[in-house]
Amino acid sequence: MLRRGLFITFEGPEGSGKTTHSRLLCDFLKKEGYKVLHTREPGGTLISEKIRKILLDPKNKEMDVACEMLLYMAARAQIVKEKILPSLKKGKIVVCDRFTDATLAYQGYAGGMKLEVINSIASIVTKGLKPDITFLLDIDAKAGLLRAGKSKDRMERKSILYHNKVRNGYLDIAGKEPGRVKVISATGKIEETQERIRKAVLKICHSRI
Ligand SMILES: Nc1ncnc2c1ncn2[C@@H]1O[C@H](COP(=O)(O)OP(=O)(O)OP(=O)(O)O)[C@@H](O)[C@H]1O
Ligand SMILES: [Mg+2]
Numbered sequence: 001m002l003r004r005g006l007f008i009t010f011e012g013p014e015g016s017g018k019t020t021h022s023r024l025l026c027d028f029l030k031k032e033g034y035k036v037l038h039t040r041e042p043g044g045t046l047i048s049e050k051i052r053k054i055l056l057d058p059k060n061k062e063m064d065v066a067c068e069m070l071l072y073m074a075a076r077a078q079i080v081k082e083k084i085l086p087s088l089k090k091g092k093i094v095v096c097d098r099f100t101d102a103t104l105a106y107q108g109y110a111g112g113m114k115l116e117v118i119n120s121i122a123s124i125v126t127k128g129l130k131p132d133i134t135f136l137l138d139i140d141a142k143a144g145l146l147r148a149g150k151s152k153d154r155m156e157r158k159s160i161l162y163h164n165k166v167r168n169g170y171l172d173i174a175g176k177e178p179g180r181v182k183v184i185s186a187t188g189k190i191e192e193t194q195e196r197i198r199k200a201v202l203k204i205c206h207s208r209i
Helices: 018-031 046-056 065-089 100-110 115-125 141-148 160-176 190-208
Strands: 006-011 036-040 093-097 133-138 181-185
Touching: 006 018, 006 065, 006 100, 006 190, 018 036, 018 093, 018 133, 018 190, 036 065, 046 065, 065 093, 065 100, 065 115, 100 115, 100 160, 133 160, 133 190, 141 160, 160 181, 181 190
Parallel strands: 006 093, 006 133, 036 093, 133 181
Antiparallel strands: none
8 A cells, every 4th residue: 555646647649558558557556456546538437428428429520629628627627526636545546548648739739729728727627636657658640540440539530630749749748747757659569568667657656655
């Protein structure tokens, strides 16, 4: 058990392996005896999952980027309050598939909204919470989309130009916060990538017991 919780997030373009690696990491940490909450954004609570449906529905073609950004933030406000903060308070490891960096990369760098505006709204909905460590699974946008498969949601249907901006946005964030954001190539073997992730997490866990 950790004295205080640990907040880990996975970020990266579509199909980069966030769900795969966050799941593998959680299974591993549970076997190691840690108390873990695995969750995803947008989603993770009843209200947030409803917002997720609106955001990802391909029928909502007209959605304005400000509407999109605010809906992501609304879903985040709910999961932070209902799940993430209470779990961290109990000393759990919280592993979240996407968080604020995704809003910066998608609605900011790719969607054109001011990063300061996103950061300022994020600070309200997260109550200042930042991940202790973020794994940025990096992959060429096109290769990631190919992996993600055929039944594309509303975000995945955006142009390749948009998805390239997302990838470059993520890399820019990593450049600004190298201490928190670890860039990991998502093109290697799943087992090798997972091993690197586990080592980095265990190092922090051992320093916190
Ligand atoms: N290193 C890898 N090599 C080959 N295939 C991989 C690798 N990592 C993940 N995959 C495969 O790519 C697909 C997408 O992975 P995953 O769903 O974990 O990505 P994601 O980042 O969660 O995607 P999304 O953004 O759509 O949620 C899956 O079929 C997964 O098995
Ligand atoms: Mg996923």
